[in-house]
Amino acid sequence: MSKTETAGGLTGDTTSLGVDTPVEKFREFLEIRGDKLTEPRRVLVRHIFNTHKHFDADELVRDLHDAGQTVSRSTVYRTLRLLVDSGLLRELRLTNRTAFEHDYGYPAHDHLHCTSCNRIVEFRNEQVKELRDAVSRAHGFRASGHRFLISGVCSACVRSHTPRRRLDLI
Ligand SMILES: [Zn+2]
Numbered sequence: 610m611s612k613t614e615t616a617g618g619l620t621g622d623t624t625s626l627g628v629d630t631p632v633e634k635f636r637e638f639l640e641i642r643g644d645k646l647t648e649p650r651r652v653l654v655r656h657i658f659n660t661h662k663h664f665d666a667d668e669l670v671r672d673l674h675d676a677g678q679t680v681s682r683s684t685v686y687r688t689l690r691l692l693v694d695s696g697l698l699r700e701l702r703l704t705n706r707t708a709f710e711h712d713y714g715y716p717a718h719d720h721l722h723c724t725s726c727n728r729i730v731e732f733r734n735e736q737v738k739e740l741r742d743a744v745s746r747a748h749g750f751r752a753s754g755h756r757f758l759i760s761g762v763c764s765a766c767v768r769s770h771t772p773r774r775r776l777d778l779i
């Protein structure tokens with residue numbers, strides 16, 4: 610099944626799309642590989658697809674622990690890898706860590722990453738896609754995806770980190 614994009618904002622309700630649930634998609638992916646959707650994997654997928662956010666593996670382990678779910682660390686790491694391979698999760702390689710987020714049933718978008726507080730901001734801009742397609746056309750390439758990540762410092766960090774002039778401190 611092809612990826613479904615919701616119309617409108619980034620907060621699209623992924624449950625009303627009339628497509629298979631992430632759990633069903635993952636089960637299908639595993640079965641094709643001769644693998645099984647074990648209970649810990651099911652718990653994990655449910656938990657991950659409950660809310661849209663950007664998270665790293667350690668955060669997920671902590672989250673699950675806080676929620677009283679017992680999923681081993683190695684299962685978390687291995688399942689994340691499988692979820693990326695299946696196309697359900699997208700991997701964001703940031704300068705200092707790797708984050709994950711939903712890809713399945715979620716509208717295409719790009720990111721800004723604050724290297725000071727680690728905040729990730731999502732945005733959609735048609736011009737990014739237009740540029741991608743124009744560059745691809747010029748190279749006789751048919752684009753199926755792209756990665757565009759702006760790294761820098763967010764406005765809150767700029768405000769709090771602007772050093773006072775030396776003279777003010779004396
Ligand atoms: Zn920041």
Ligand SMILES: [Zn+2]
Binds near residue numbers: 663710718719720731
């Ligand atoms: Zn995102």
